Amino acid sequence: MDKYKIIVTGPFSAGKTTFIKALSDTPVVSTDEKISDGSGDSQKRTTTVGIDFGRVDVDQDLGIYLFGTPGQERFNFIWEDLIRGSLGIMIMVDRTDFRSVLEAKKFIQFYTSRTSIPIVIVANKSDKPDGMALEMLRKFFDPICSYPIIEASGVDKLAAQNALNTIFFEIISQQASK
């Protein structure tokens, strides 16, 4: 089976692990640990300290690995290491948390300058009320990028699949325009 990977990245508590679990056709290998450094909110008790990975079977000959990065900036060496050989990047944002939106800007800046592979911004936790509207997110991110922004939720498999389709579509479009 051919294996390719997609990076699922974004700020702390953006919902990366849950998103990968929603999509993966195999049990997700997770490296969550109890939060010990005081970062984050009271709702989140664990955080990814290594890399999460799941697999989406595109067909019997092609598997796409989803690599979830840790969100904290001190792990940015991992963000960079994962770029090599990746097909695309999904930058997750918790649209209900303005701090997540602010932090996402750094991820966008970080990856924009390092790679040309397609990037999609995933406005996650769309199942929750009071999230920022897509047009507001677009207005905030517009000065720095024009990547597609798509709604998703880790608890809604269909919405997560829709986000995955968007990054696949971007990969196909980019190759077609070469």
Next chain:
Amino acid sequence: MLISGNVSDQDLIDLLKLINSMSYTGVLLITSDIGNTSVVFDKGAITGACTAKENDYISELASLKTGRYLFKEQEVHGLDCDHKVGLATDVLFFEIAKRREENVESHLYEDIMVFELKPTPYFDILSFSSEEWRVIAMLSERMSVSQLKSKLNMQNEILTKILYTLEQSGVIKRVRAKMKETVKESVLSKLKGFISRILT
């Protein structure tokens, strides 16, 4: 959405930009060791400010490094502010960025990164320093940070500060890395098949 947190956790300019993007009306209150500083937003536009210490609200906003902030949506007509803000928001961001003293996060301005000028309607009214003009002149064509360093013979800290100021005010933008990756046609057709299956 409640907006509150520590000033040290966020770039204050990004926070102002976010409230601006959300077109909110209300007051951002920043409580720090110098007292209370507040910024008034009317449908996202910054219309007023109250300072705790400085006579100049831009210098005070630029100097805030610690403390707590809280944004609350509220009616702002009739609010008594020390300072009326008549500057366009991008101009204000430029002035605040320029006066900030702390070090810029260096990993966001590494040698490989490429920048270019971005057309902005405020370009004519921004008051650039001679060093900023030198960077702007170079970026009339795309250039990497390492090229800028060698052509301008400028210290890394000074250059990254200028790039940060120009980027925060929308005068320059970063350019995507060059295209190198090629995906096999067989993989692309399988991805197409996957999308079709999901959509049907």
